[in-house]
Amino acid sequence: MTSGVALAAAEPSARVPRDRTSLVTAMLLLPTTLWFLLLLLMPLVVILVFSFGERAPAGGYQPAFTFAQYLNLPARLKAFTNTLTLAPMGTVLCLLIAYPLAYYLAVRAGSRAKTLLLTLVIVPFWTSFLIRTYAWIFILGGKGIPALMEWAGLPELRLINTPFAVLVGIVYGYLPLMVFPIYVSLEKLDKRLLEASADLGATPAGTFRQVTLPLSMPGLITGSLLVFILLMGEYLIPALLGGGKVFFVGNALVDLFLQSRNWPYGSAVAIGLVVIMLIAIAAYLAALGRERGRADVSLV
């Protein structure tokens, strides 16, 4: 690995011919380089090393070279299967719910209302995530909707600590993140195309399938990737709304690092999570690339 500082001190471009500028460039990049090395690359290398080690008797890490931690990953299979079913489900739900709203905002809403409505979508995303999730403990918990239903004479229903509660939390938490990119791509769409399609005799459904949907694909892809990536590392929603019954890999990681202090195994789980996430993203992009016959899909 070439050191970042050496990279930063690389020759300046032809535009800035003076000698001193390379020193300035190096100084400009020095703090970021240090941070990336010490707090990104070094930690990632350390957990990679740890994942091949053994748990010390008192917890923590003891050097070794073994694949035992990785071979033991099936012990936490439930966390992985939960994450790998609920994260994609949550992403799809967000997508299905966000799309009509984004469409309404971009195509139907008047321009004055639009700014306000758009701001109203973003605002919850910037208020505390923890608190917004907590609100649903309130609503789904014993004295919330279940109490209302009992009052209305409906059968008793347990909502909290179910996959349903986790999915509600996911949709609530991540909807704004999905609406925004879809809105941006629909906003850029030339409205005359929709008229042209209708003039040429296409049904509204046909116009949507053949014009609107393909043209909004970039936003759809960005939104679903953002939500999916964040969901794969989710901890708070299952911790608060899943109540130990519906748990994600994130919850297993907290348990392994902070409670049972099995660092090597926890490191292997963390690496497993990142690898699975990268594979899922690559598969998704590859599938999309095939579908569209070209792979010009970018992340942001």
Added chain:
Amino acid sequence: MRLYAAAIYLFLYAPIALIVLFSFNAGRSGIQFVCCSTSWYPRTFQNDLMIEALINSVIIASAAATFATVFGTMAALGLQRVRPFARMVYDVLIYVAIIIPGIVIGIATLVALVALFGVVNPLLQALTSGGEGPPVQLGMGLGSVIAAHTLFTMALVIVIVRARISGMDRSLIEASADLYATPWRTFRQVTLPQLLPAVMSGFLLSFTFSFDDFIVAFFVAGPITTLPIFIFSSIRRGVTPEINVIATVVMSVSLTLLVIAQQLLQRQRRPKPAKA
């Protein structure tokens, strides 16, 4: 369609409204609502643990946002001046910092810092044990949270500021150089004013991210408590009216910050008025 949008907005805001409403609960338990009193507000702010957590969070968010903004802006400027290959290496690092789940960043930072302290602390002990008082030792605390928060907020600032740089008019910088301004003077009088809205919004976003972060701090905070950690453990202990009060106050504050950030971004989009 309209109805659908209205339903979604109801879905988005009803829970928030509920929390704000319950913060004015006059009842004893957090569950039953009796209108209306602000009695929980002073009671909440008399909680020393809460105040300590709040102060820690403000310190962490201010420091992390400051470091992230200064270093991130420096890096964004520096990246304009390096070869494409070096720029690509940094791009990869920035994306890695953004894409890796926060929980993994938290874990990795915890493990790496513990390993680092394992090496550094015996050395420090050997060096400082001769003096008076207990030997100097490094540990988890404000510093480790600030450092970890700076990492991912810095990546964010770099992205925002670079977007602004690429939209900047280079001819002004060239004109300034042609008029014999020194590079530093050009930076101060031409580049910086143009970058300022992006820098400011980067700062506010970093502050909000850091202030709101639970999972990274949960791993690297060690003995200290931040506000989200305090709220999380309160929730774990059971629903109390205090949480509603804290939630209402925190939401008001982050809303204010958001509005400021939005104003700054909007000013950035508008063409700059010519100055005499």
